[in-house]
Amino acid sequence: MEEHTLIASLKSRNQAAFRQLVETYQVRVYNTVLSLIQHNEEAEDIAQEVFIEVYRSVENFREDSTLSTWIYRIATTKSLEAIRKKKTQKRFAFLTSLFGKNDELLHQSPDFEHPGVVAENKELSQTLFEAISKLPDNQRIAYTLVNVEGLSYVETAEAMDITKSSVESLIFRAKGNLKKLLKTYYEEDFG
Amino acid sequence: MKNIDKKIEETLNSLDGMNRAEPRPFFYTRLKARMENEASVSTYAVRKLKPALLVPMLACSLLLSVASVYTVLSYDTQDASLSSRDAFIQEYGLNESVSTLNY
Incomplete structure (x- = not known):
């Protein structure tokens, strides 16, 4: 089914079209969300929310961008919302601990292991993902879309609704920040 | 360093x-199971409310209700006494000076 036909079918609430959309994009959405969230169960939950949002708002989709970049935009927005929510929860974590509440979501795994990483790079990638999680939001999204999801700068720019040169700038700053973070980490480790 | x-x-x-x-x-x-489950819940907004918000909201609502009932009752009492007084004056053709006498 061509993209325009697929979108038209989605707008008319065709269930077969929605199934096709999910099956086409589920891996891309899940992989993007997982790389940003760095938590397996939460990633599935948010990936589902992405498709629910697509289903609900497809009638307002004006086809200014491709379906793919629109879905990436929803996926990154939903992931960011979840990250911010988690940060807020962490700020109040001391209060919940006073009442003995043990909320799993508050504690992000420090040793996130992406299942797609080749075996010999597992340990190094854990360190890299930890450093990526410390980047500012925009740098984190741009770096993840380009280096984990493999999008081009143009596709990333469309997904983030910014210019290509802004993406280049974000990637440049992200790499610089990652080098600084990793240097501090390894200096402590070797020192 | 290297x-x-x-x-x-x-x-x-x-x-x-x-x-x-x-x-x-x-x-x-x-995903479909989740969507069907969410669609079947009619009180979506209520479900989103957390107890931390729900309790103060109920308390405020109760306080407002009590205040409204109290205001209405006190107004009705005043109003009722005045209107019965006026009705009495009209019915018996009394003037103001007579009606203000204490019996």
């Missing part, structure tokens, strides 16, 4: 050749 620089480069390159992570099997089935 060791650290080398390690940093290796770390930055550690995502090379990685594959995409895939969700667990039957993702679509679970």
Whole structure:
């Protein structure tokens, strides 16, 4: 089914079209969300929310961008919302601990292991993902879309609704920040 | 220092050749189940309210109700006494001076 036909079918609430959309994009959405969230169960939950949002708002989709970049935009927005929510929860974590509440979501795994990483790079990638999680939001999204999801700068720019040169700038700053973070980490480790 | 620089480069390159992570099997089935479940809940807004918000909201609502009832009752009492007085004056053709006498 061509993209325009697929979108038209989605707008008319065709269930077969929605199934096709999910099956086409589920891996891309899940992989993007997982790389940003760095938590397996939460990633599935948010990936589902992405498709629910697509289903609900497809009638307002004006086809200014491709379906793919629109879905990436929803996926990154939903992931960011979840990250911010988690940060807020962490700020109040001391209060919940006073009442003995043990909320799993508050504690992000420090040793996130992406299942797609080749075996010999597992340990190094854990360190890299930890450093990526410390980047500012925009740098984190741009770096993840380009280096984990493999999008081009143009596709990333469309997904983030910014210019290509802004993406280049974000990637440049992200790499610089990652080098600084990793240097501090390894200096402590070797020192 | 060279060791650290080398390690940093290796770390930055550690995502090379990685594959995409895939969700667990039957993702679509679970998604549809969730959508149907959410659609079946008619009181969506109420469900979103957390107890931390619900309790103060109920308390405020109760307080407003009590205040409204109290205001209405006190107004009705005053109003009722005045209107019965006026009705009495009209019915018996009394003037103001007579009606204000204490019997």
